[in-house]
Amino acid sequence: MGTATGIIKALNSGVKHLARKRFTLRYPEQKLKFVGDGYRYDPVTGVGVAGLKGRHMLFHDHCTGCQLCSIACEGVAEAIAMVKVPESHKHNKKSIMPQIDYGKCVFCGLCVDACPFYALYMSNDYELSSFTKEGLIYTPAQLQVKPHVSQDAEIQITDRGATHG
Amino acid sequence: MNATPLVILGVLGVAGVILPVLDVARRERFTQAYAAVALGALFISIGYVGYQFVSGMVQPGAIFSTDVLADDAFGGLFAIAMLIVAVFSVTGSISYMRDQKYPAVYYSLILLSAIGMVLVAYSTDLVMLFVAWELMSIPTYVLAGFMKRNPISNEAALKYFLFGAMSSAIIVYGISMVYGLTGTTNISEVIVALTTLDASMMPLAILAIGLFVAGFGFKMGLVPFHMWLPDTYEGAPQPITALLAAATKKAGFAATIRIVVMGMAALHLDWTLALGIIAVMTMTIGNVAAIMQKNLSRMLAYSSIGHAGYILIGLAVAPHSAAGLQGSLYHVLNHAVMKGAAFIAISGVVVALAVTHLDKIRGLGRRMPITALGLTVSLLALAGVPPLNGFWSKLMLFGAALESGSFVWWGPWLAIAAVLNSALSLAYYGWIMRKMYFEGEDAKRVKEPKSVIAVMIFSLLFMVGLGVYPDPVIQFVEMATPTFLLP
Amino acid sequence: MSVIAPTFRLSYFLRSILDNVFWIIVLVTLVGIPAIQIVLFYIEMPVIDGELLTPFLALTWLADPSRAVPIIKALMYTDFFRIAVFPGFGLAALLAAGTIFVERKMLAKLQLRVGPFYCGKVEGILQLMGDGLKLISKEIIIPAKADKPIFWLAPVAFVGTAAAFVSLIPVAPGWVVADVDLGVLAVFAVIGFFPIVTILSAWSANSKFPFIGGIRALHQMISFEIPLILSLLGVVMLAGTMSLTGIVESQDFFPWIVFLPVGAIVFFICILAELERIPFDLPEAESEIVAGWLTEFSGMMYGLVQLGTYLKLYAFAALFTVMFLGGWSGPMLWPPFPEEIITDGIQLGPVTATIPGLPILDQAMLNGVLWFLLKTVAVIFFILLPRGVFPRIRIDMLLSLGWYKLIGLSFINIFIALALLYAGVLGPGGMI
Amino acid sequence: MADAVFLALSVLTIGSAIAALEMRSLIYGSIALMGSLGGVAGFFFLLDAPFVALFQLAVYVGSIAVLILFTVMLVRRELIFKKIEDRRRKMAGIGLLLVFLVSVGALIMSSGIQQMDSDSPPIDFREIGEDFLVYYWPALVVMALILSGAVTGALVLARREVESGTN
Amino acid sequence: MDPLIPTTQPFLEKFPDVTIISDDADRPAILVPKEQILDAAIFAKEMGFDHAESVSGVDYPDENEIEVVYHLGSYTNDAMAKCVLALATRAPREDAPRPGQDSTRLPTLREVFYSVEFHEREIFEMLGVYFEGHPDNRRLLLPEDWADLPPMRKDFAIKGR
Amino acid sequence: MALIEFVLVSVALLGIGIYGLAVKRNAIRMLFAVEIIINAANLNLVAFSRYVDDSGGQTLALFSIAIAAAEVAVGLALVVVAYRMYKDVDIANFRSLRG
């Protein structure tokens, strides 16, 4: 009779789940809420700040063109290239800043760790797809823009199961 | 009252169904145990038939009941003959099957086939006859191909199967014709209806009878339909060959006597000449071809074609001589034992020496004296040498043929042809004996299988004993012979 | 810029419209009008107001809706209607489509996900149509060394067999396509065709995975046919008839499942196996043999096989309803037609349509159909449910289940039926 | 109507019987055989014997045809399409067939069977069941024995041996 | 076995030719000449190391040798559960390798440690060390049509580096 | 339809079956021929049963259908065994026996 009990138990479990809330996050309409504004790094303490490792943000007024991010990336993905920027800063003599090819980037964040001047952070933006390869290459000017993201869905755990709403 | 066939059906059927189940149920396989079960069932059946005879419960002759089975002496005779052959076959198989797989299925199939043969002889309804015929045939198809690793066995089985399937298809067709003409399948009613058949239907009735002759003739090995027989007898395992040659053939005769002869009589046909011609052709071709064979099984296969011819003589002269059918039945009984013994002897040779070729059995008389003696005596009996039982049945047949000479001109010629053929057969039987006893002096004795020895001793007693003192069997046969009184 | 869309030219556009118009006219004259005439020739036209209904009169139903009633009635009593629409293919196909949708949604709910969602705005209600369109538009790929005629024929034959099965099912009193006197035997005969189609299609694809799948399907179907047949014998014995209609009528007071629960369970398990549904879907076990005998089918051929599968599902569920649940019998739920509609007619704005022929479908029939559908849908639900909670079983487990357990159980069922029959409780001439 | 159906059925039956023997591929031959058997079942329907007809369909098409197909599919692919023909033999066979058909046909046409006709009601299948259980019951038992013997025999034959050393 | 005695000590007593690389209690490491590797492995198995966790090969082109390191562990002996013995041996290296046919050969340890079967196949294709007596010295990971140097050798340079 | 028509069809099937048995040398095809003959007989039986108004013919037809199934099972098993040995199904090529 163990077999019959097991089968009835399984069927019962199946029927019970018909009343559960569904788990699915309906992605394009809803987006998951993340911690903070993205991954940061504090070179003084040597510890990062938790956050999503999404698309980078470059602060032009901090970047000195030291190429440390590019060197860090060389061992990983070779996604960062230093390019000339039209504007000139006094702390950036060579006027070069990182340009990131998101077709190659693996979002490991080692470049952020490498930056000693708080110039390179990561943001919450992860929707980077493009129809062309060229569209994946973000110039310093594009990297400067703070992305607008509306991410608010969170897992709610209730009596009728966990749901994303 | 049809107790006997039902008892046989019950006993053998239960044993036949239980054996494979036993095989599945138990891990270790004891071939002998299965054979013992099969033998036990067969002996119970023989004993019951014999008891029925002794106690006089059986009606003499062939009766036609309104039921599907009848309990009559005609069937009883065939039942005893076939069950004896089945016992031979099972006993002979004990040594043969020692290293083979699935012994239980093997014995169960022999039992099922035996049921079929017995019921063919007992049945009084065409449907029952057909079904029993199939029960007889289908297990033997499997048995003939039971040696799966042996291409010869398989090919023999395939040939046998194709011809057998064709013959049963033809029989169904014949039954359908008869049924269409008479509107019934009970043989007695069929015969009654046939006697009053409308003249316009006559061609169809002849066609139906012809189909029956063809269908049964395939099993009996009559001459136009004998092609499969030597191949099959050579290829099939020898104990099974014994079953085929000595028993299924006889079932064909039983069916023929029940249907064809009665049907023809009912139709007022003069069939005797046709059967006589077939008889002469069958025995001549069988015996002549046997001379040319180099293989023992094959030679005996042709010889059994020849014997089918002898038996047919009795049928051919039946209306003119009372001894005709008696002789046929007597020869059926004798031939069953003789042929069975001969093939079992060959199976003993195969088991011990693995040869069947004629040149390889030199000195068999010294190597396997008891088997050789049994083989010799059975061959002599087949040839019809006087003190043996074969002599008496042949005498009766030839006498009947001579006796019918007063009614039909060809009767004596039939007898003459038969006698010539017997002489011819003695030639090749003698050849075998010469090989066995007068050649190959340097042979040493080998161990003979016990089961074969048992069969040999029984058949020796039977052949010699009944050859010396044949009266009880002749009485028995007289009792079993059907009369031509229509029901 | 995208190069996919060609530049628009007015002349091409106009020419294509003219082309279409031309072909429509040609087709209508050559095909449509003869077809209409043939239909009119076959359908026995009713007589309205002492005048034979002509197409012209038939078209005037717009003015007087009551004129449509005889046409509908006439249509409903044709064989064509029975085969194609109501008890036959149309209903079955509708139910099959519904089954597919419900299965997907239900399974999704059970698995805590959404299922079809976007197609058709409301919970993916048009997903099936989209899938059908997709399948139609897909290329049909045939393996190079396949046996092409058999390969083409197999899906069609599969659907045909399933449709033949559907045609044997009585839906309401008198509403059955083929009312065979030996309905149960006919069902067995039809079921026997499925393995042949399967093995033929599997062989014809000339590929290893379909062949293994086909042989598995063959083993499965053949070995479960025996308990399937045996489990129905109890019902046949108690009902004393082999006609499906007769069996339904014998269950006026109680369904046979009350007395033969063992048979019902065996039959249900055999249904699952015959339908190759989880846990018996091992002919399509994708982790071992890709998709079994369906591996090489593509495009609409696969769609046809799916259609046949779901028709078969409906037919088996309906057979279960008929054999064990009492078919259409059940208390009267359908409300009677309001008298005033029949006497006074329906107010359609300015026009008042008096419909003398109402009710076309009488109350008993509608009630029967309602009960039948309710029961069938319940059975279908229970056929679908195991897919969510059971894994697939193995071929040797399947065979031992079929040959030892289910056959034994169905014999027990037969003995129960015999006991009930001989005790005089049930059956022809029984107490009840 | 019935005559047309009869004609169609006879064409189907005889045609596919010939096709079953003459088709190049054994698979198609099997399918044609199925057609022939189905045609015979159709005749049974015409003869008001639906029980036999459905039994024929269930047994022949449901099991025998499957068995044949299964066996044929076990055979290697090129063998399925191989067809050895002895031309003379075939001609002789056709001649034999024609002679047989003409002679037997003449025999039947000349016989009294031509006049046989019937307007009796069709036989109810309950009668057949009664026949089975009352009159033919020993035959039914024998039938059971045949089936069990055939099944065990066929299983033993077709079972593949565990290879032991030599092969 | 007493965990206090260094694992390498018995080896030194039995095989005087071995070089002790590390005498750590948890990670002893020894280098055995290739003639003695089979005996050393059998000895290690007698000591209680019942399986090989890993087999790694290191190419030393400047010493013209290829080192194969067997990391042996023990499941059965609870006291040795922490201990992983690195049993290393070296095979000669050829500059123009023909895997399977040149002198870069070692005896296989599969008869001693069954679990090295696939690891040795990997070493064979990655470094070209042929293991004599291995029952199934076929390609495992690389594509069937690989015709280049064994990739884990140092002279197989990654493009662009 | 008269009885004679059915009987003629049946005879034609019988003829085809005999032709097949005589001409074909492929074991499976010979089996087909046997099946055709048995079907001819069944057709005959059922036709007669209809016209002489007796149920016996149908009963025999049922028996013969069932027996044909058993026969085919055995025959195909033999063919399978033969195929395993010879890799062929043509009995003209089975030549271990002479004659």
Next chain:
Amino acid sequence: MSTQLPPGLQLEKVDERIMTLNVGPQHPGSGHMRIIVQIDGDYIVACDPDPGYVHRGEEKMAEYRNYITNIPHLERPVIHDSCNILYPYVLGAEELLGIEVPERAKYVRVIAAELNRCVYTLYWLAIYGIFLGHSTMFMWPTGDRELFIDLLEKLTGARVTHAYFIPGGVRNDMPANFEDVCLRQVGYFEKRIAEYADVFYDNPILISRTADTGILSRNDAIRLGTTGSVLRASGVDYDVRKKEPYDVYDSMDFETNILKAGDAYARSKVPWLDMMESCRIIRDALSKMPKSGSVRTKLKPNPKGGDTSVYKRVESGRGALGCHIVSRKKPEPYRVKLSVGSFRNLIAMPYLLKGEKLGNMPSVYWSLNYWPVEADR
């Protein structure tokens, strides 16, 4: 087999009735690999696993990159278990570079590793479900896996390729209120995982399907050098976390799950039980963790290792995971060799599948807790 031809090149004599099936690489039942199966009827007579469809070559690439930049690469073979596969490398690199790890970082590492073990095991379980034809068991674990992915994303900033461990600690500290969220979700998951038993582990069909198939005895498990759940399902008490505790596992409160049967059912049940233990470890670590402190020791740029080699082991989702690093005083390691559980368990596959039925192939194969890409490295 003949001896004249060089090994691996013999033409095998193939019996006609033995059918060779290429299960994979593009097959629903193989993963990223190919299994060449020879079947006789429904029985497997020979099985030749052929990994190597993915060809990552991470070991070779590691010889060209320094100790830090290797990190995003070395986690690639098993992205579902990326914390654990980095773990031995990071431990080894710390020993080679001589770095101390802050106490809090050790706890964070343990939490991340256990979360990641759950992610991996749930994914494995999902595939196991679909291999057995149990579609619900595919959907439920993939859904519940989302809980842990969300947690890890909050912790590390990436959903699967975390690149979180680094020599000297972890990349970043926990976000605020991570502890609460983590406890809430782990608590939900513990309730949830018990429900798996109803439809999966206690399902009689599943038990009859997987029990007594592919039995690996205790001796064979040791002889074949299997590891992880395969080993523990065969009754060997061996878990690196217990036997050779790294970081703070010695102070964690958990049990090693050992089953005796050694069949596919036991092998599939051990990871499930392990997930419950993981939840316990997470709770324990969260409670014992120092509430503040640094999580990362600052490295000097381009550190150089010593002239030695290390071999470090951790227990990953698939068993013991060893990393053998040879260093020659360069910023790059001289040789990195990962000894992965999948590759060690792979040897059991031909051993177990021989003589099984074809229907058992997916269940036995996947019960080995095997991840084809990891074997390919």
